[in-house]
Amino acid sequence: MTSFTIIGTGNMGDAIGGVLAAGGSDVTRIAHAEAGTAPLTGDVVVLAVPYGAVDGIIAAYGDQLAGKTVVDITNPLNFETFDSLVVPAGSSAAAQIQEKLPSSSVLKAFNTTFAGTLASKQVGGLPTTVLIAGDDTAAKDALAAAITAGGVTAIDAGALARAHELEALGFLQLTLAAGEKIAWTGGFAVAR
């Protein structure tokens, strides 16, 4: 059984924690404000915070993240313009985080599923699907198993380079919801 520490107490942290706990995983929650002081007991650390908060968490925990799987769920939008991402063109938040944590296995996941669809486990009648990108296959498999055990579908979306595409999808989905083209309980479903 995989043990998780989720940093962040927002609705995404709640939804992810709910899925993982439902699947029998050991889940510990840490508030963003406690970063650096609360211990990282999990093998997998989920950064369920906005992209702008990630650097502070990395600084706070330093070497304690080495050897762990780190899950980046962020959509690094410029939330003032809603018209671009704040990461370099062609790159991704996940790639930037992996650069800063060379001894961790960074995975991109949960950025293409709204909290509501993780909680309900369905999108438009189809099973909610978490797309996972990363270079560490064993880490991806462990996360996928924990998600699947919690009643949500997981698909390996490829190498960490595909985080660029996952973040584009997350960006697009946010603009569609903000523009009221889709509901926050809807979005992109995956039909297999």
Next chain:
Amino acid sequence: MTSFTIIGTGNMGDAIGGVLAAGGSDVTRIAHAEAGTAPLTGDVVVLAVPYGAVDGIIAAYGDQLAGKTVVDITNPLNFETFDSLVVPAGSSAAAQIQEKLPSSSVLKAFNTTFAGTLASKQVGGLPTTVLIAGDDTAAKDALAAAITAGGVTAIDAGALARAHELEALGFLQLTLAAGEKIAWTGGFAVAR
């Protein structure tokens, strides 16, 4: 009623032509090999060809595309590596085409829907949805109306800048299908 000329006789041209004709639009088909010799009778020209063939069509028709709506459906993948796009990072095939056709209204559409889901008009039980990006709202509205009349959902996905995200989505979807994570009759459905 909008009149369409579709260049390209592949399965995407067939599927798009089928939807538009079902909606009562006037649809003319031109084979890629006839580009430049067959007349562009439609107000809207759909480039239903691979990205690598677009430049030749633009050269063959030259000024005849001016004043028309040009619909780019391409996914500009590097099909040798299946690991990147052949357009500059942060840009899109559609933006590149718009640069080459400054007197046309370029729209991005149909690159996120497989031919099979346009033909069946459903993805995993949800209505097939064509995402349209472009800077010309009237052109987008006309295309959306023609698609909707044909029994397929259309959503305005924003400015032409969003073609980057649509192409990322199309790229991701192609890698998932090529990797047998999803079927060619499946893919991303849009739940509203």
